[in-house]
Amino acid sequence: MAHAHHDHHEPQGADLAQAAQATLERAGEQWTAMRASVFGALAGFTKPASAYDIADAVSKSEGRRVAANSVYRILDLFVGANLARKVESANAYVANAHPDCMHDCIFLVCDSCGQTTHLDDDRLTGGVREAASAAGFQPVRPVIEVRGRCAKCAIN
Incomplete structure (x- = not known):
């Protein structure tokens, strides 16, 4: 990482x-x-x-x-x-706006407007992989989705 x-x-x-x-x-x-x-x-x-x-x-x-x-x-x-x-x-x-770069997915999904933002955070997804491995699970490609409201919808 x-x-x-x-x-x-x-x-x-x-x-x-x-x-x-x-x-x-x-x-x-x-x-x-x-x-x-x-x-x-x-x-x-x-x-x-x-x-x-x-x-x-x-x-x-x-x-x-x-x-x-x-x-x-x-x-x-x-x-x-x-x-x-x-x-x-x-x-x-x-x-994928950077197809030549491999990262696990973190999506921020707005429940109001549907806008979805993709983040790369290898430290966070690495922790997910480590936790899965510690539980005896072999992670292939973690996908993390956080549901909520985007900044634009949060002020409306």
Whole structure:
């Protein structure tokens, strides 16, 4: 654990898509037109998006129906390759703004507006991993979700 908390340069738009493509290809997978479309749609959402939300966005942009089942398969691949993160409590996904950097997930989920913020804190997630290991459990990838109200909603 090199850093307890740190910031990343977070690429956006075409730069983010290029970073995602490079990460996926390093993992031995192809960056197909459909995968590019799904990633582009996912990255375009400002809040976590369901597979159905993404399928609708891709369907509209391509002028043809795209099944949510196809999107789910691609999202599973993206999560496994670190291109996307799953917000478990919402069964929704966010694009990983730094796909070449592996961290466990900490999500702050606003119960009022749905905004979700992703934090990296290796000290905290390392403690979770250590506690799991001490209990005889082999953690694969902890996901921590903190529900509450974001700063904007808290003042309203």
